[in-house]
Amino acid sequence: MFDVTTDQGNHFQFTNNAEGHEKLSDLLDESCQCVMEATGSYHQSLASWIFAKGHAVSVVNPLVIKRFAQMRLRLAKTDSKMIQRYGESEGPALWNPPQEFVSQAFEINGLVSLLIRQRTALKNKLHSVSQKPGNFSIVTKAITKEVQQLDRQVASLESSMEQLIRSHQGELFVNLCSIPGIGKKTAMFLIVVTNGFANFENSKQLSAYLGLAPTIRRSGSSVRGQSRISKTGNGAIRNLLFMCSFTACEKNKACRELFSRLVEKGKSKKLALIAVANKLIKQALAIAKNGGLYNENYQMNLQ
Numbered sequence: 001m002f003d004v005t006t007d008q009g010n011h012f013q014f015t016n017n018a019e020g021h022e023k024l025s026d027l028l029d030e031s032c033q034c035v036m037e038a039t040g041s042y043h044q045s046l047a048s049w050i051f052a053k054g055h056a057v058s059v060v061n062p063l064v065i066k067r068f069a070q071m072r073l074r075l076a077k078t079d080s081k082m083i084q085r086y087g088e089s090e091g092p093a094l095w096n097p098p099q100e101f102v103s104q105a106f107e108i109n110g111l112v113s114l115l116i117r118q119r120t121a122l123k124n125k126l127h128s129v130s131q132k133p134g135n136f137s138i139v140t141k142a143i144t145k146e147v148q149q150l151d152r153q154v155a156s157l158e159s160s161m162e163q164l165i166r167s168h169q170g171e172l173f174v175n176l177c178s179i180p181g182i183g184k185k186t187a188m189f190l191i192v193v194t195n196g197f198a199n200f201e202n203s204k205q206l207s208a209y210l211g212l213a214p215t216i217r218r219s220g221s222s223v224r225g226q227s228r229i230s231k232t233g234n235g236a237i238r239n240l241l242f243m244c245s246f247t248a249c250e251k252n253k254a255c256r257e258l259f260s261r262l263v264e265k266g267k268s269k270k271l272a273l274i275a276v277a278n279k280l281i282k283q284a285l286a287i288a289k290n291g292g293l294y295n296e297n298y299q300m301n302l303q
Helices: 020-025 044-052 064-071 080-090 100-128 138-177 184-193 203-210 236-250 253-264 271-292 296-302
Strands: 002-005 011-014 033-037 056-060
Touching: 011 064, 020 044, 020 253, 020 296, 033 044, 033 080, 033 100, 044 056, 056 064, 056 080, 064 080, 064 203, 100 184, 138 184, 138 271, 184 236, 203 236, 203 271, 236 271, 253 271
Parallel strands: 033 056
Antiparallel strands: 002 011
C-alpha cells in the first residue's frame, strides 16, 4: 500500500501494484510533480511507472523528510502530507530510473551483503563453540562446511557483478581502480550507487548524496556543536570509502598530504580520514567526468 496527499490536501491510499498505479493515474496531470520517499526496493516500481507515464517524479531520502518534519516541530512519523509539504516547499531534483545493469548489480550486491552477514554469524558461532570444553566436532564440521559454501557463493556473485559492470562501464571501472586507495569492490559500488555518476554535477552533490558532507551544529554565537557528517544515503559505500581512506593516506599523494595537513592543525585522525574519503570522491567524480586513468601530476584537474 502507498498513501497519496494532493496539493489540495486530499488523501488517498492505493495498493502498490499495477491496479493501484492505474487508479493513481486519475490524480495526475501533465504539470504535476510526484514526490516520494526512497523505501528500499518498494518505491522503484511506482517511481518507474510514473516516469514511464511522462510525469515528473522525485525520490527523496527518508532522513531528509524526517529532518524537514523536525524543523517544523512535527515529531510524529513521517506521512504523505509531510512529504507533500516538503515537495511544495523545496522543489526536489527530478529522478531518473537507473540503468538496467545498475539495478541488476545492486540486487547482486544486496544478496552478497546478506550472505556476508550470515557468514559472519556462523564464524562467530564457530569461535564461540571452540572456546567451550568438550567435543563439538559435529557442530564445527557443519559450520565450517557452511562457511566454505558461503565463501564460494560470495566469490561467484562478486565475479558476476564485476563482469556485469565491465561489460557496461568497463572503462570507468578500470579508471576508478587506478585511483590509489580505491579497490575493485569500492569502484563497483560507486558505479552502482551513483548510476555511473550520471546525476551529479560536482563533488559537493555527490558527497552530500553519500552522506559524507559535514554538517555544523550551532546555536547563536555561544553554542557550537561538533561538526559531523550527515550520514544520509547508502551506509555501505560510506563504510567502504572510510576504509579506503586508510590505504589512500599511504599510497595517494594528495590524500596523504591532506591527512598530514589536518592532523598538524590539531584535527582528529577520524575527521582527517573523513576528509580523505571526500577527497577520494572528488577524484572519482573528476575521472568519471573527464575520463582517463588517475595521474597524481595533474591534481589541479581533480579538485
